[in-house]
Amino acid sequence: MKKLCLVSGLLALIGPGLVACGNYISCADGACEGLGGGTVVVGDEATRAACEGATRLDHVVFDGLLARFTSRSADGAYVSFDYAKAAASPDATLALNQYAACLAYVKPALLESRSEQLAFWFNVYNATVIREVLTRIPTNPSYSVEEGNFAIFKAGAYTFGEVEDLSLDEIEHLIIRGDTSHNAAIGLEPTRRDALLVLHDALFPAGPPDARLHVALNCAARSCPNLNDEAPYAFGADQLEAQLDRLARAFANNAEKGAGPQGISRLFDWFEADWTASYGSPRAFIEMYRTGGVEGVALDRFIDYDWTLNRPP
Numbered sequence: 001m002k003k004l005c006l007v008s009g010l011l012a013l014i015g016p017g018l019v020a021c022g023n024y025i026s027c028a029d030g031a032c033e034g035l036g037g038g039t040v041v042v043g044d045e046a047t048r049a050a051c052e053g054a055t056r057l058d059h060v061v062f063d064g065l066l067a068r069f070t071s072r073s074a075d076g077a078y079v080s081f082d083y084a085k086a087a088a089s090p091d092a093t094l095a096l097n098q099y100a101a102c103l104a105y106v107k108p109a110l111l112e113s114r115s116e117q118l119a120f121w122f123n124v125y126n127a128t129v130i131r132e133v134l135t136r137i138p139t140n141p142s143y144s145v146e147e148g149n150f151a152i153f154k155a156g157a158y159t160f161g162e163v164e165d166l167s168l169d170e171i172e173h174l175i176i177r178g179d180t181s182h183n184a185a186i187g188l189e190p191t192r193r194d195a196l197l198v199l200h201d202a203l204f205p206a207g208p209p210d211a212r213l214h215v216a217l218n219c220a221a222r223s224c225p226n227l228n229d230e231a232p233y234a235f236g237a238d239q240l241e242a243q244l245d246r247l248a249r250a251f252a253n254n255a256e257k258g259a260g261p262q263g264i265s266r267l268f269d270w271f272e273a274d275w276t277a278s279y280g281s282p283r284a285f286i287e288m289y290r291t292g293g294v295e296g297v298a299l300d301r302f303i304d305y306d307w308t309l310n311r312p313p
Contacts, residue, residue, distance in 0.1 A: 051105035055112045059123050059234035061099040065092060065130075066233035071312055077256040079226035080312040084141070087134045096131055103127070108161050108199060115237035118203055122216045122235045124160050125171050126227065129220050132168075133309065145220050146307040153219075154184075161199050163192075172217060175199045177209050177274065208277035211285065214267050215247040222306040223265070225251045225258070245289075252289035256303075259286045259294070263301030 069082045069092070086092045103124055108117050129145075132152050136143040145152050153172075156165035161175065169184035174193070178200035179185065185193060204210070215225040216235065228234075228247060235243055251258040251265075258265050268275060268282035279285040287293045 047102065048105050051102040052107055053110065054106055055110055056116060056237065057106070057111070057120060059099075059119070059236060061095050062123055062127050063232055063234035065096060065099075066227060066229070067231065068092070070227055070229045070233070072229055073313070075256075077254055078222060078310065079229045080310050081130060081220070081227060082312055083130070083133050083137045083309070084311070086130075087137050093134065096127065096134070099127060100131060104159050106160075108202065113237055114203060114205075115240045119235040119237050119240050121161075121171065121176055121203070122213075125168065125176070126216075126218050128158060128168060128171075129218060133220050144307050144309055163195055163199070170196060176203065176213055176217070177271075178204065209274060210244070211271070211274040211278035212244040212248050214271060214274065215251045216244060218310075220310055222308045222310050223257055223303070224310065225267075226254075227310075248285075248289045252286050253291055259290055259297045261296055261298055263298045263303045266302050266305045269302050 065086070066081075069086045070079055071082070072079050086096075103120070106120060108120060111117050111120060129152070133143065133145070153168040156167045156170070158166045158168075158171075160166055160171070167184065169182070173179045173182040173184045174188075174196040178197060180193065180197070188196075200209075218224050218227045225247065228243060230246065232239055232243070254260075255262065264282065264286065268285075272282060275282040275285050279288065283294060283299060286297060286299075290297070
């Protein structure tokens with residue numbers, strides 16, 4: 001069994017009696033300048049082979065980036081990511097490019113457990129959202145993810161899980177949620193749709209998806225469930241259950257985002273079927289994870305969704 005540690009600047013392969021390090025990516029003709037779906041970052045052959053053959057992943061690079069650039073508001077309600085600071089940091093943008101380059105080579109079917117695969121896809125989604133926002137902030141400081149009718153989520157620009165031209169919507173709604181009724185699935189070629197659903201079935205082979213996925217995925221908006229700002233910051237197989245429970249509790253107890261006197265999150269409306277399949281109802285989820293249950297919660301109202309970027313004030 002190989003354990004692939006995604007370490008800043010180095011690729012460390014750890015196995016029985018084996019520790020090897022080498023160049024993580026090669027950058028030629030400015031390929032590493034900037035970020036975004038169109039940026040080509042090519043790993044050397046040793047790196048590519050290691051990433052393709054990985055059975056376990058340690059998401060150390062992404063963990064470090066989240067630790068470095070996230071902060072919590074004074075009232076505790078909002079976790080921000082400092083996109084401007086990250087975009088201005090060559091070492092941070094290079095590290096994120098390195099991380100994405102390796103994730104693009106990983107074959108989810110080889111990962112040794114469902115938890116490894118879930119952690120992989122959660123980190124793929126969150127890191128890609130951050131990476132895309134970083135491309136926009138230098139020239140558009142007031143950027144919001146709702147620009148262009150939420151174009152950031154619809155563009156097919158990524159290769160993960162051996163599928164090319166993936167969009168963030170396809171990752172979230174087809175691969176992770178398995179929702180063939182979502183707009184992301186409409187008009188897809190049957191062979192492509194089936195390929196995405198094969199990846200989904202590997203995540204949730206026994207039934208509907210775990211609705212806690214909604215507290216794991218961060219869309220870079222203020223009303224989205226917060227990025228994890230406690231170590232370990234990135235999702236990992238060994239601690240995934242504890243991380244999801246912690247984020248579920250944080251969301252349910254967040255009156256600004258999750259549930260409180262102002263109402264409940266729009267996520268409970270938009271994805272009611274997911275909450276119902278996992279917990280019986282959105283109310284039951286809140287009762288399970290919120291201190292005091294639904295006491296004082298306006299269950300009949302939804303909190304206005306703020307699509308403003310989750311940046312520091």
